[in-house]
Amino acid sequence: MMLTALILAQGSGPLLATGSFLHYPYVQIGRPEKVANELTLMWQAPIERGRWEVRYQSSRGIITNLAEFNRVDTTSPGFLNFHTELTSLAPGKPFKYEVWKDGNKVFEAKAKAPVQPKQKWRLVAFGDCGRGTAEQAKVSYRASQVNGDAVLVTGDIVYDLGRVSEYETKFWTYYNGSVTSPERGSQMMRSIPFLPVLGNHDMASNDLTRYPDGLAYFYFYRVPLNGPKLAPDSPLTPNAKGTGLNNFLSAAGENYPQTANYSFDYGNAHFVVLNSNPNVNWTTPELVDWLKKDLESADPKKWRIVSYHHPEFQSSKVHATDRWMRVLSDLLVKCKVDLVLNGHVHNYQRTKPIDLSFKPLLSTSLNANDWKVDQAFNGSTVTKTDGVIRIVTGGGGAPLYNPELEPTPDKWLPFTEKYHVQYSFSQLDFEGDKLNFKQIDLEGKLLDSFLLTRKPKN
Ligand SMILES: [Fe+2]
Numbered sequence: 001m002m003l004t005a006l007i008l009a010q011g012s013g014p015l016l017a018t019g020s021f022l023h024y025p026y027v028q029i030g031r032p033e034k035v036a037n038e039l040t041l042m043w044q045a046p047i048e049r050g051r052w053e054v055r056y057q058s059s060r061g062i063i064t065n066l067a068e069f070n071r072v073d074t075t076s077p078g079f080l081n082f083h084t085e086l087t088s089l090a091p092g093k094p095f096k097y098e099v100w101k102d103g104n105k106v107f108e109a110k111a112k113a114p115v116q117p118k119q120k121w122r123l124v125a126f127g128d129c130g131r132g133t134a135e136q137a138k139v140s141y142r143a144s145q146v147n148g149d150a151v152l153v154t155g156d157i158v159y160d161l162g163r164v165s166e167y168e169t170k171f172w173t174y175y176n177g178s179v180t181s182p183e184r185g186s187q188m189m190r191s192i193p194f195l196p197v198l199g200n201h202d203m204a205s206n207d208l209t210r211y212p213d214g215l216a217y218f219y220f221y222r223v224p225l226n227g228p229k230l231a232p233d234s235p236l237t238p239n240a241k242g243t244g245l246n247n248f249l250s251a252a253g254e255n256y257p258q259t260a261n262y263s264f265d266y267g268n269a270h271f272v273v274l275n276s277n278p279n280v281n282w283t284t285p286e287l288v289d290w291l292k293k294d295l296e297s298a299d300p301k302k303w304r305i306v307s308y309h310h311p312e313f314q315s316s317k318v319h320a321t322d323r324w325m326r327v328l329s330d331l332l333v334k335c336k337v338d339l340v341l342n343g344h345v346h347n348y349q350r351t352k353p354i355d356l357s358f359k360p361l362l363s364t365s366l367n368a369n370d371w372k373v374d375q376a377f378n379g380s381t382v383t384k385t386d387g388v389i390r391i392v393t394g395g396g397g398a399p400l401y402n403p404e405l406e407p408t409p410d411k412w413l414p415f416t417e418k419y420h421v422q423y424s425f426s427q428l429d430f431e432g433d434k435l436n437f438k439q440i441d442l443e444g445k446l447l448d449s450f451l452l453t454r455k456p457k458n
Pocket residue numbers: 155156199200201309343344345
């Protein structure tokens with residue numbers, strides 16, 4: 001029954017549309033595991049008949065695509081969720097695209113094609129953002145000014161529950177609105193892909209009886225479907241349930257539950273995104289085996305970056321006990337991960353490189369003596385790490401946590417190197433085996449910076 005409904009809900013082709021966009025077009029990395037010379041363009045529109053086409057500059061000249069869509073009926077009114085693949089792009093170069101409806105141009109923008117492994121590139125990262133605050137708009141605006149190639153959102157993308165209706169008021173206008181300004185935010189999403197990480201708030205609307213428009217995460221992003229294969233009713237998923245379940249599964253299609261965990265190569269880096277929510281036990285063999293295999297088979301010439309929402313190494317009092325991801329700590333070290341990016345805690349924190357643990361990882365303690373910490377790394381003259389640096393970049397817009405600890409390093413846990421309670425974002429410049437990391441606040445002021453050298457993988 002479900003499969004039939006899914007097929008009926010999807011399609012491509014000449015529906016006639018007369019209405020406007022619900023959400024302006026935006027680029028995504030799409031589903032290739034190795035992001036090379038293509039992107040996916042998405043947008044949402046009211047359910048009306050219409051013929052939607054995309055014309056874009058490729059390295060082979062102008063290409064015209066007929067957009068595909070599927071229908072989402074879990075909201076009232078429902079909407080059409082469009083996508084089309086933009087292929088044969090010139091690596092690392094800006095290109096123009098246009099969206100046409102019924103023979104009329106209705107949208108145009110410039111986007112940036114993915115870089116090749118030998119090209120330098122810039123990642124922007126922040127989390128805990130979609131709260132509808134003035135600071136969220138300022139972070140978005142400031143981050144848009146650094147001309148990045150992609151944005152990683154480290155979870156809690158939209159508060160409080162990650163519903164479609166909450167995206168309307170706390171997300172789209174901040175990152176893909178009609179203007180770019182410190183008061184209103186940016187239009188970044190139409191030019192560079194946002195990479196989502198599932199936070200606790202993003203899955204808080206999993207009871208679809210109460211929230212029929214819940215779990216919007218699984219509608220609005222197109223990322224690789226290469227995570228561990230989990231049945232929709234597995235306890236290791238975001239646990240969608242309720243009377244709206246079949247409607248949701250039809251509308252989310254292959255994204256649910258697959259896109260809660262995924263990996264991809266962009267430029268000279270391999271990224272792994274994990275669902276760290278507390279219902280997911282990361283000692284489960286099917287999850288651990290997938291992660292280990294993914295990291296071990298990653299290109300040894302590339303950076304290994306892992307991102308998940310809940311940090312296990314951080315010094316704030318808020319969320320101090322949400323440290324269940326420490327069960328993966330030794331695996332990340334053994335698999336030569338270069339950097340971990342987290343959110344959840346609403347400030348900026350950087351650890352020293354943390355090496356293997358001395359205590360069983362299932363222990364809940366986090367005593368300083370449980371861990372070997374690399375004291376030699378200084379991020380300027382010593383840039384190779386023995387262990388893994390953890391970044392909390394949770395200053396994307398939601399109210400900040402524990403500012404009273406900033407001036408008192410003696411109260412930080414011993415592995416913490418930097419602690420800044422400011423709205424801010426991370427800027428990561430990848431060039432060969434060097435990564436130049438910066439944390440930048442709302443005024444463009446540097447809160448932190450360090451240089452990292454990529455670990456030898458063999
Ligand atoms: Fe969170």
